[in-house]
Amino acid sequence: MSIRQAMLALLEDGPMYGYQLRAEFEQRTGSTWPLNVGQVYTTLSRLERDGLVEQVDGEGADHAADEGGHVIYRVTQAGRVEVSEWFTTPVPRTQPPRDELAIKLALAVTVSGVDVGTLIQRQRSATMAALQDYTRLKRSGRAAQPDQPEDLAWSLVLDALVFDAEAEIRWLDHCEARLRRAAVDGSGVRRGTAAPDVAAGSTTTPTTTPGSAR
């Protein structure tokens, strides 16, 4: 994640010290991507090394100061250029971020002994529970009636989480339907491992398919 650019962008609005930067960041993003203060200071010192920020009041201030020291940073001209480039360049899609679930499923349908139906259902339930949480946060709390720009930002971040979770559930539904069809046709994937046998009998919990016991 681009903590570096985010810090620079926040400093464009005025000089700040580490704690403030973290607070401003979380004001806009909730605690979706929690930052610890150590990370903030490490980032700031790298930015300083690269000439993108500078200390406002350098004399006497301890470089590693936290609480008491309050070293205040401001963005340099080079830093402004970097922020502007960040905002005018699209986030690259050429290298999709590693998607653990897609990788897990790709392996589950090919490795023997995995109950893919149960895997899909467990994931769907878990993702649905997260989606319920996001929705609760959206309809109550400061995202529900955003009157500050920071609250609107947080509500948009929540929307991103909602869309992501929704897309994941749709993809899981799609995988399940395709695997069922493949199992019926007896084509595509290896029999007995990939058929999502979630509806066998009249059980109330997903059961292990007989063919996938080992």
Next chain:
Amino acid sequence: MSAPVLHLDGVTRIHGEGDTEVHALRCVSFRAHAGELVAVMGPSGSGKSTLLTLAGGLDQPTRGTVRIEGEDVGALGNAGRARMRRTSVGYVFQAFNLIPALTAVENVALPRELDGEKSRAARRLAMAALEEVGIVDLADRFPDTMSGGQQQRVAIARAVVGERRLILADEPTGALDTDTGEEILRLLRARCDAGAAGVLVTHEARHAAWADRVVFLRDGVVVDESGADPVDDLLAPEVAR
């Protein structure tokens, strides 16, 4: 905990017989309490509408019992079930089932009038319900002069008019754009927060997410449920704020 408003106990529904036998529901148990909104999700043909028609007393189970506020719906008889549908149960059908010869407000007022309410009072309640779904300006239009989404909102108004203890909605957001769909969810949610029990059938995860519980159906069986307890501690600080 108080008795559920809706309680399906070991409910099986078989359509047809012999070779053409279809097990639409297999021994399903299901509850919805006052103040609770429950979503039902599942692929096409998994039994969602069947569950809802049984819950609304529009169809009878092959085995098992359906109780509404403790009353066995099967034992009520046709007249009793009809009264229950006019007074305590609101139903939004997958197809909206509006009466073409009646205007929007007359459609919404109908259940109240059938229940013996004076037509002035029924109309007042109907206008309030139309207001809630945001189409009070269409009150005097006929269904065939309205868009699909507008007709759907009339159907929703009809389901929530007056004091309904149980609201059953089959894909109520189907013909609506995302914003209007969200408004409908807000309305259902508000009715449940005010004490009604709600059951919402939907294909849309983002709509199911408004519910307290999400029940997953597959081939007539409840396979899983995603609970009301927040599981995502990543958001805990925000909740505490």
